[in-house]
Amino acid sequence: MSWRNNLAEDIADPIVAGALKHFKASVDAWSEAVYSPPRTVLETTRRTWRLAASWALGCLLAAGSLGGTLYDRHVRRESARIAAIKAAEQKAALEHKAAVQPVTATIVARRQPTAMKHAASENEDLLATVDSDVSRQVPAAMEPLAQMMVSDGAN
């Protein structure tokens, strides 16, 4: 028997045909019962969430980097300002010092002879006071000795 006759016979055979029909119906029923359709909604939701999360993360990173840059710039500017102020203060101090020094020297130089004179007169006065305080009328018995001292001083 050739395969052609065999096929024709099987289709003609009501038992085989019925069994194949039931078999197909059974497979269809089973497949329908356990078939789960593609979850496109879930996928869309996931995609939406992923998109939202990536946007949020992107914004956060952008804000962070921008904030960091601005903060860094601010800190640098502030440091530069403080450094400039310090430098200006130092410069001003140096300039002030340089301006003040010659004047002081002049004043000191001008004041020096006067002070010396003043000091000398003070010494003279002091000595005069000492002389007046210390000097006493010598007794009569010491008169010859006193005469000798005067004459020594005169010589």
Added chain:
Amino acid sequence: MGLGVVNLRRMVTSIKSMAAGTAVKPMTADAADEIAAREFAIIVESHRRQIFRFLLASLRDVDLAETLTQECFLKAHRNWKHFRGDSSAMTWLMRIAINLQKDHWRNRRLQFWRHTQSNAVDVDEASDWLPNGERNAEQQILAKEQVAQVWKAVEGLSARQRTVFLLRYVEERELNEIARATGLSEGTVKAHLSRALGRVRAELRGKR
């Protein structure tokens, strides 16, 4: 649906060629991709159920059938731009599914030393599924017995015979479509089908 998709594809191809010649409105690559994506969504919607059913009948394992169905469409999506529409989309998808199934069995055979637990249901359990028609209880029992006998016969078939048998009697595909999907000649398909039917007939007769 299959013809519609093929026509749409041809239309897209002609539009693309026209765009290349800049005779008419040029179509951007994004627009072409969008059309291709829509096309593929239609393909998934219309053929996924059939591919799953074929894999379920071949493997009798719901999880594995689901996994291979996903893989089948993933592979199809990757190669969608290479599909020229020479055969129907269904035949093309069936071919991918058959190859995936072959790869699966080959891998399992190579991994025989591993403990591979199969979730395939047994023949009796598979034959429990019958639609509630207008049959009485006796007819239902008889139908269930017949289904179990066919399952037993199918279980004894070679992988190729089983594929051909299921494509013909579950998926109701034409012989030339089966030949294209399996990569066999029509004569070989008929020969496999004949042997498979002989086995089914013997199983049914043996139980009479």
